[in-house]
Every structure is written in structure tokens, then in C-alpha cells.
Amino acid sequence: MEIKNVVVAGGGVLGSQIALQSAYKGFNVSVWLRSEASAERARPKLERLRGIYKQTLQAMKTNPAAYCRGLADSPDTPTEQLDALIAKVDAAADSIRFFTSEQEAFSAADLVVEAIAEVIGEKEAFYGSIRDLLPQRAILCTNSSTLLPSAMMEFTGRPDRFLALHFANNIWKNNTAEVMGTAKTSAESYQAVVDFARAIGMIPLELKKEQPGYLLNSMLVPFLNAAEALLANDVADVETIDKAWMLGTGAPLGPFRILDIVGLATAYNIVAASPAAQEPGSTAQRIAALLKAKIDEGKTGINAGEGFYRY
Amino acid sequence: MEIKNVVVAGGGVLGSQIALQSAYKGFNVSVWLRSEASAERARPKLERLRGIYKQTLQAMKTNPAAYCRGLADSPDTPTEQLDALIAKVDAAADSIRFFTSEQEAFSAADLVVEAIAEVIGEKEAFYGSIRDLLPQRAILCTNSSTLLPSAMMEFTGRPDRFLALHFANNIWKNNTAEVMGTAKTSAESYQAVVDFARAIGMIPLELKKEQPGYLLNSMLVPFLNAAEALLANDVADVETIDKAWMLGTGAPLGPFRILDIVGLATAYNIVAASPAAQEPGSTAQRIAALLKAKIDEGKTGINAGEGFYRY
Numbered sequence: 001m002e003i004k005n006v007v008v009a010g011g012g013v014l015g016s017q018i019a020l021q022s023a024y025k026g027f028n029v030s031v032w033l034r035s036e037a038s039a040e041r042a043r044p045k046l047e048r049l050r051g052i053y054k055q056t057l058q059a060m061k062t063n064p065a066a067y068c069r070g071l072a073d074s075p076d077t078p079t080e081q082l083d084a085l086i087a088k089v090d091a092a093a094d095s096i097r098f099f100t101s102e103q104e105a106f107s108a109a110d111l112v113v114e115a116i117a118e119v120i121g122e123k124e125a126f127y128g129s130i131r132d133l134l135p136q137r138a139i140l141c142t143n144s145s146t147l148l149p150s151a152m153m154e155f156t157g158r159p160d161r162f163l164a165l166h167f168a169n170n171i172w173k174n175n176t177a178e179v180m181g182t183a184k185t186s187a188e189s190y191q192a193v194v195d196f197a198r199a200i201g202m203i204p205l206e207l208k209k210e211q212p213g214y215l216l217n218s219m220l221v222p223f224l225n226a227a228e229a230l231l232a233n234d235v236a237d238v239e240t241i242d243k244a245w246m247l248g249t250g251a252p253l254g255p256f257r258i259l260d261i262v263g264l265a266t267a268y269n270i271v272a273a274s275p276a277a278q279e280p281g282s283t284a285q286r287i288a289a290l291l292k293a294k295i296d297e298g299k300t301g302i303n304a305g306e307g308f309y310r311y
Numbered sequence: 312m313e314i315k316n317v318v319v320a321g322g323g324v325l326g327s328q329i330a331l332q333s334a335y336k337g338f339n340v341s342v343w344l345r346s347e348a349s350a351e352r353a354r355p356k357l358e359r360l361r362g363i364y365k366q367t368l369q370a371m372k373t374n375p376a377a378y379c380r381g382l383a384d385s386p387d388t389p390t391e392q393l394d395a396l397i398a399k400v401d402a403a404a405d406s407i408r409f410f411t412s413e414q415e416a417f418s419a420a421d422l423v424v425e426a427i428a429e430v431i432g433e434k435e436a437f438y439g440s441i442r443d444l445l446p447q448r449a450i451l452c453t454n455s456s457t458l459l460p461s462a463m464m465e466f467t468g469r470p471d472r473f474l475a476l477h478f479a480n481n482i483w484k485n486n487t488a489e490v491m492g493t494a495k496t497s498a499e500s501y502q503a504v505v506d507f508a509r510a511i512g513m514i515p516l517e518l519k520k521e522q523p524g525y526l527l528n529s530m531l532v533p534f535l536n537a538a539e540a541l542l543a544n545d546v547a548d549v550e551t552i553d554k555a556w557m558l559g560t561g562a563p564l565g566p567f568r569i570l571d572i573v574g575l576a577t578a579y580n581i582v583a584a585s586p587a588a589q590e591p592g593s594t595a596q597r598i599a600a601l602l603k604a605k606i607d608e609g610k611t612g613i614n615a616g617e618g619f620y621r622y
Contacts (some may be wrong), residue, residue: 020314058460069372090313095598102407112332123354133598154498168559174558174559175558176554176555176558176559178555200493201602203427203554203558205551205554205555205558206546206547206551207546207547207551208545208546208547208548209544209545209546211541211544211546214555215541215547215551215552215555215556216539216556216559216560217554218537218540218546218561219534219541219552219555219556219566221537222533222534222537223530223534223537225533226529226530226532226533226534227530229527229529230522230526230530233520233522234515234519234520235518235519235520235529236517236518237519238527240518240526241526241530242519243514243516244487244489244516244525244526244527244530245489245526245527245530246517247485247486247487247514247532248479248487248527248531249562249564249569250562250563250564251560251563252561252562253560253561254532256547258560
């Protein structure tokens with residue numbers, strides 16, 4: 001099926017990025033928001049992204065390191081083409097329409113990308129409110145990081161046309177999109193979403209079955225947890241652990257640099273949710289305490305200017 | 312204390328590298344071997360390394376990518392200095408003496424690096440045979456990857472001067488050295504070994520306490536295990552899992568490329584030794600079966616020309 005009309009539900013960090021990226025790559029994009037108030041919060045996010053996209057394209061004229069895979073096909077894109085892409089950013093950002101009415105937003109959708117809060121009750125209410133408004137053909141995707149699509153598929157009324165399309169933050173730069181269906185997702189819907197991901201400049205990563213944490217987090221969480229355990233058990237300091245990983249594997253970042261990017265609050269929520277964290281004296285409990293102490297000091301990561309490192 | 316005379320016990324893959332690297336950096340190096348037959352096997356290893364060191368220094372004259380941190384202080388080392396270093400390789404390799412007599416090998420040792428088989432009984436016999444021959448001042452290090460120094464310290468008769476100094480394979484290139492003492496290791500011995508590691512061109516990674524797997528393997532094993540689980544559970548294919556890691560973290564190698572370097576036999580031994588691998592239907596058992604099938608086909612990794620990838 002051909003996808004032209006894309007509706008993004010939610011105007012948060014990822015929702016606004018998915019909207020602009022899809023518009024930039026030529027789709028008709030609408031953003032649905034729960035209220036006028038949330039629309040007011042979404043607009044400045046979009047304007048900020050407009051600036052980032054344009055500045056990045058501008059920087060790519062002179063600095064090869066500025067290249068972002070989601071914005072241009074090649075790091076050697078000539079200046080005149082970059083100017084055309086900058087104009088395209090403005091056209092894209094101007095073209096995005098905001099709606100608070102489900103009727104107006106969803107009645108012509110070919111593809112919906114749901115990026116609302118990670119609360120199962122809110123997902124259920126949302127899918128329930130649009131299922132009878134959507135055209136028969138429309139495919140629904142969730143960007144949920146923490147809920148499996150099979151837990152939501154029956155809310156949608158179309159489990160064969162429902163799957164997960166999971167983006168990384170800063171999608172114009174970190175342009176992976178994990179595509180994950182349920183046992184009920186049709187091969188045709190799956191392929192249409194893979195094609196859509198590629199069409200908006202993403203590198204689709206195809207999962208053959210459901211996996212909590214998808215691919216990246218399934219590896220990242222145990223790796224970061226092992227690094228946190230070394231620190232919490234006082235085996236070595238942050239710098240030494242990072243150095244061991246970087247020198248041993250050639251990676252550009254050690255686990256504590258990655259944790260600063262992920263954010264210590266997210267890391268804390270993951271470890272605190274594990275059953276082991278309830279056991280007094282366990283490594284998990286020591287990790288949780290260590291992260292909590294830093295969070296309480298405001299050292300939540302790179303966005304706060306300090307986490308395990310200062311920025 | 313000043314270290315001049317270094318004795319490496321064992322002439323295997325790591326033993327021969329430690330010997331040449333120490334001689335190259337100006338130490339008096341002896342290699343102790345159990346028998347004439349093992350000495351005969353050790354000599355060609357040393358000659359092969361001599362060739363690699365010289366070829367690498369030669370390549371560094373024209374190719375910045377050939378730079379190895381263990382061989383020169385800077386990637387910009389001028390040609391005449393590289394020629395001097397090439398001459399130094401020959402002098403170093405020629406200077407190494409091989410002994411099968413403990414008396415001759417160990418009686419003037421300042422530092423012993425034990426790199427014999429990973430069998431606790433053999434370690435015990437070895438330390439027992441040299442403890443009364445060593446000068447009082449001598450420090451003993453084990454390069455063991457799998458045995459904790461505390462499990463061996465009482466064999467040595469000098470637990471305060473005994474610790475682990477753990478090298479990575481291809482030490483002239485992968486020049487990390489994990490330094491790990493026991494609760495009985497003196498601060499002075501620990502520092503002397505850190506200084507020695509630095510003096511032979513290694514980057515010392517200081518562990519504050521004992522940790523099975525040291526730093527690197529403590530992170531690598533759970534990370535690789537998570538990747539193996541994704542494959543064994545048929546969540547995605549090798550290339551997709553590697554791509555997810557590389558694109559998501561900026562790492563140059565994905566987990567299956569790393570497994571090909573580590574070797575599938577080592578990965579198999581680690582997973583097969585876990586209690587979960589005995590449980591029918593467990594992920595660990597599926598991982599073990601998957602690795603065993605590849606090993607049985609001779610696809611043991613990069614050294615065999617094929618593992619998860621072809622080379």
C-alpha cells in the first residue's frame with residue numbers, strides 16, 4: 001500500500017522529531033495532540049528542531065563531521081543541494097498541521113505513529129478513541145520503548161495492521177528504526193512499515209519476533225548493568241572502567257559516558273524495577289543507591305551538565 | 312624496588328608476547344619452560360613475533376593506521392627513530408634466554424610473570440617449585456584469566472608480593488594490562504607492578520579488589536551473552552544485531568564480529584559452564600547448541616577463516 005498521509009500522535013521529544021523527519025522526507029504530516037495546551041508545548045519543540053536541522057545542513061557545507069545520515073544521502077552533498085535541503089526543512093516545518101480533534105486528524109491517515117505517554121491505560125484510551133475513525137487501510141505503529149505491541153494490539157481493532165516502530169532520540173542523526181511485529185501482524189503491514197522507515201531516511205532494523213527492549217536495549221541494559229556493578233562494588237573507578245571498555249573493544253564511548261547520555265534517571269528506573277534491587281546488600285541495591293545519590297545532587301547526565309563526568 | 316630481571320614462566324601465546332615486549336622495552340628477560348620440547352615450541356613463536364614487530368614498525372613509516380601503542384610513543388615517530396626501534400626488536404629478541412632449569416631461571420628474578428596453563432594443580436606445582444629459589448625481594452604476577460590470585464597466593468609463599476597482571480592478546484597493539492591484587496597484596500608490590508606495566512608500554516588498568524573476569528570480561532561476557540540470546544531465540548539475524556549495536560553506540564564492531572575475534576570455542580566454554588545451560592529449553596542451552604553446531608563445522612572464528620562471518 002502507498003503511504004502518503006502520516007499522523008503522529010503526541011508532540012513530545014520523539015513525536016516532534018518523527019513529524020519533522022517525515023515531513024522533510026516528503027510525507028503529508030499531521031500531529032494530533034490531546035489538548036490546546038499540549039499543542040502550545042509542541043510548537044516550540046518543532047521550531048527548535050527546525051533550527052537544528054537547518055544549522056546542521058549549514059554546517060555540513062564545511063565540516064564533514066557534521067554529517068547526519070537522516071538529513072542527506074551522502075557526506076559529500078554539494079553546497080547547492082544543501083541549500084535546497086535547507087529550504088526543504090522550512091517547507092516541511094511549515095507544512096505540519098496540528099490537530100486536537102481526532103476526527104480531523106485521523107480520518108485520512110495512511111499511517112499513524114503513536115508516541116504518547118508510556119502508560120498502558122492512556123494507550124488503550126487513545127487507540128479506542130481512533131479505531132472507528134481511521135480508514136480501513138491505515139496501519140498503526142507504536143513507538144513505545146517499554147510496552148510490547150502484543151499488550152496493546154487488541155485495543156486497536158486491527159492487530160494485523162499494528163506493530164512497533166521504535167526510534168532512537170535525535171533521529172536525524174541516530175537514524176535507526178527497530179521494526180517489531182506481533183504474531184498477528186501481517187507480512188504486508190510489516191513490509192510497508194520497513195519501507196516507510198527507509199523512506200524517511202531511517203535504517204530499519206528488522207526483528208522477527210517480539211523482544212522486550214528490542215535489539216539495542218536488550219544488549220545495552222546488561223552491559224551497562226555490568227559496568228554499574230563494577231563501580232557499585234568498588235572494583236574500579238569510572239574512568240578506569242570506561243578505559244577498559246574503550247581500549248578493549250575500540251568503542252568511542254565507555255559505559256559511564258553512555259550512561260550520561262542515556263540519563264541517570266532512566267538507568268535508575270531500570271535497576272530499581274528489578275526484583276534484586278529489593279534485596280538488602282545486593283549489587284542491584286548498591287547500584288540503585290549510587291545512582292540515586294547522584295540524581296539527588298542534580299547530576300543526572302549530560303543534559304544537566306554533569307553526571308558521571310562534567311560537561 | 313627496581314625491576315631489571317624479568318622471568319616469564321611459559322612460552323605460549325601470551326608468554327612469548329610478554330617476553331618480547333619486556334625485552335623490547337629494555338628489561339633483562341628470561342623465559343622458563345617446563346621441558347626442552349616446550350622450549351622448541353616457544354622459539355618459533357618468538358621468531359614470528361620478531362617479524363611482526365619489525366614489519367609493523369616498518370609499516371608505521373608510511374601508514375598511520377599501522378601505529379601500535381605498545382611499539383612507539385607516537386603515531387608521528389620519524390623514520391630514523393623507527394629504524395632504531397627495528398634494530399631494538401632484533402636486539403631484544405636475541406637477548407631473551409630460555410631455561411628449563413628453575414634454579415638458573417629464577418635465582419636472580421626481580422619480577423616473575425607466570426603464564427602457564429590455566430590448571431590450578433599446575434599453578435600450585437609451579438609456585439611450589441620456585442618459591443625457595445626466588446630472591447626474597449622478587450614479585451610474582453599471574454597472567455591467569457580464569458583463576459583468582461587469592462586462590463593461588465598461598466602456593467607462592469609470598470602473598471604480599473603476589474598479584475595478577477592480566478594482558479590482552481597482541482599486547483603490542485592491545486596494550487592494556489589489568490592489575491589486580493588480593494587482600495594480602497602489599498601496596499608497594501601493587502605499585503611496582505603498575506609501574507612495570509607502564510614501563511613496558513602498557514596502559515595499566517587498576518582494579519581495587521578481586522573481580523572474576525577483571526574489568527573487560529566482566530562487561531564483555533554479559534554483553535555478548537545478550538547478543539547470543541537474541542540470535543538463539545531467533546529475534547534477529549547476526550547482521551541486524553551487529554548493526555543495531557554499531558549504529559546505536561558508534562562502536563566499530565558488533566557483538567558477532569567480537570565473538571569471531573574472541574573465538575567461538577571460548578564463548579562456548581563460558582556458556583556451557585553456566586548452570587542454566589543444563590536446563591533443557593533454556594536460552595543458555597540454545598546458545599550452547601548454536602555455538603557447538605558452528606564449532607563442529609569448523610567455523611570457530613576469524614582465525615579459522617569463518618565464524619559468524621567469512622574472512
